Amino acid sequence: MRENVKAKKNTVKEKLLSGREIDISIIFIAIFLSVFCLVFVYSALAFEEGASKTILKVLTLKSSDRTLIKTIVYIIVGIAGMTVFALINVDALKKKVPAIMKILTNPIPYYLISCGMFAFIEVMKHVGNDVGGESEKTAIVGAGWLLKANGAYRWIRIPGLNISFQPSEIAKFLLIICFALMIYNAGMSLEHVRGMILYLAVAAIPALMIFRCSSDMSSAIVMIGILYIMMFVAAPNLKKSLIITAALAALAFILLIGVVAVYHGKEESDIDFYQAKRVLAWLYPDEYPASADQTNQALYAIGSGGYLGEGIGNSMQKIKKLPEAQNDMIFALICEELGFAGGFIVILLYFVLIFRMYMIAQNTDDLFKRMIVVGVIAHVGLQVIINICVVTRLFPNTGIPLPLISSGGSSILFMYLELGLVLNIGKSIVRK
Numbered sequence: 001m002r003e004n005v006k007a008k009k010n011t012v013k014e015k016l017l018s019g020r021e022i023d024i025s026i027i028f029i030a031i032f033l034s035v036f037c038l039v040f041v042y043s044a045l046a047f048e049e050g051a052s053k054t055i056l057k058v059l060t061l062k063s064s065d066r067t068l069i070k071t072i073v074y075i076i077v078g079i080a081g082m083t084v085f086a087l088i089n090v091d092a093l094k095k096k097v098p099a100i101m102k103i104l105t106n107p108i109p110y111y112l113i114s115c116g117m118f119a120f121i122e123v124m125k126h127v128g129n130d131v132g133g134e135s136e137k138t139a140i141v142g143a144g145w146l147l148k149a150n151g152a153y154r155w156i157r158i159p160g161l162n163i164s165f166q167p168s169e170i171a172k173f174l175l176i177i178c179f180a181l182m183i184y185n186a187g188m189s190l191e192h193v194r195g196m197i198l199y200l201a202v203a204a205i206p207a208l209m210i211f212r213c214s215s216d217m218s219s220a221i222v223m224i225g226i227l228y229i230m231m232f233v234a235a236p237n238l239k240k241s242l243i244i245t246a247a248l249a250a251l252a253f254i255l256l257i258g259v260v261a262v263y264h265g266k267e268e269s270d271i272d273f274y275q276a277k278r279v280l281a282w283l284y285p286d287e288y289p290a291s292a293d294q295t296n297q298a299l300y301a302i303g304s305g306g307y308l309g310e311g312i313g314n315s316m317q318k319i320k321k322l323p324e325a326q327n328d329m330i331f332a333l334i335c336e337e338l339g340f341a342g343g344f345i346v347i348l349l350y351f352v353l354i355f356r357m358y359m360i361a362q363n364t365d366d367l368f369k370r371m372i373v374v375g376v377i378a379h380v381g382l383q384v385i386i387n388i389c390v391v392t393r394l395f396p397n398t399g400i401p402l403p404l405i406s407s408g409g410s411s412i413l414f415m416y417l418e419l420g421l422v423l424n425i426g427k428s429i430v431r432k
Helices: 002-014 024-045 063-087 090-096 098-104 107-124 167-186 193-214 217-234 238-263 274-283 289-305 330-362 367-391 409-426
Strands: 053-055 059-061 138-141 146-149 152-158 163-165
Touching: 024 063, 024 330, 024 409, 063 409, 090 098, 107 152, 107 167, 107 193, 152 193, 163 167, 167 193, 167 217, 167 367, 167 409, 193 217, 193 238, 217 238, 217 367, 238 274, 274 289, 289 330, 289 367, 330 367, 330 409, 367 409
Parallel strands: none
Antiparallel strands: 053 059, 138 146, 146 152, 152 163
């Protein structure tokens, strides 16, 4: 009898795909959040009179329909990717393809690919004729390899295929794995302040490249936030971690004071540094009405929703009043159409999702696996907190999507892949 049990266990270990002990609750919550995505992305765009386009001379679709179909495709691909990542048997992979596993467990390729994407953007910015400034909504530049929107280079485009992706979303995914490996290999070096400072210096390079090369401060903040939380959790000396945290908070406060001192009092049209406009609009919304308009409209949407909302599809603020209702401001749209109850349900789903991942991290003995789960928790948690705080004007306006709900193919796809990693790690927990 015992021999049969051992044989079954060995058979499971030999299989490349194994679905035993997967946390179904995480899958359910992710898919449920994607249902919110489809409903409210379509609600946000359905009223628009976008140009119709004929697909393969057969089907004519409005821009809102095309966006919905594209979002559905990304969700399906994301769920498929999550399933594959969750089912892969790492132990069997180590035995059957050790050469590939050796590459996958080396942090250097992840780091180089992440930094290389933004170096590519910086180079291509200077190739060909750049057109379209901040007033231009979108423009194809860099010999067709870059998509420029509102003055920012946040998308790499594949010419001929009409496919674009956000390298910042890929970098978050890759760097969570990269720094989990670094922490695992670093041993006790994070016990010392110099080790923590070196870690932060290495982490700051891709974050600075995101900001410098693609003018994406919000993604840079989320990136450094994820990697810092991973270090904070891994560092054995809590006192030293708190001292570094206090020093970084003081530095951020000094920078905030400096921005206000330099730019406050200037005319809104004379301020070129658009991040400064957002900070000033947050602190002095009446003095900078143009920059504060998006957040004001979001607050009007939340207020008009009341407790139970206006009903799905009945939002008024989305009609040429609430910019990016399908992206950064989708939580305001949910609150307007489903009220306080809808907003509370969304927050509760995120809370349960994070709690389930936290339980996996708590019960994982392997430091590398724990750090991956911590990184994904930090990613989801930071984006949820920042997005909702921006919508409610607790934070300055930043372009951070709501995970799995905001429109955006790269964000949806790689969030699903991260959840796939967490599900895979959850399989290794010994349940008593």
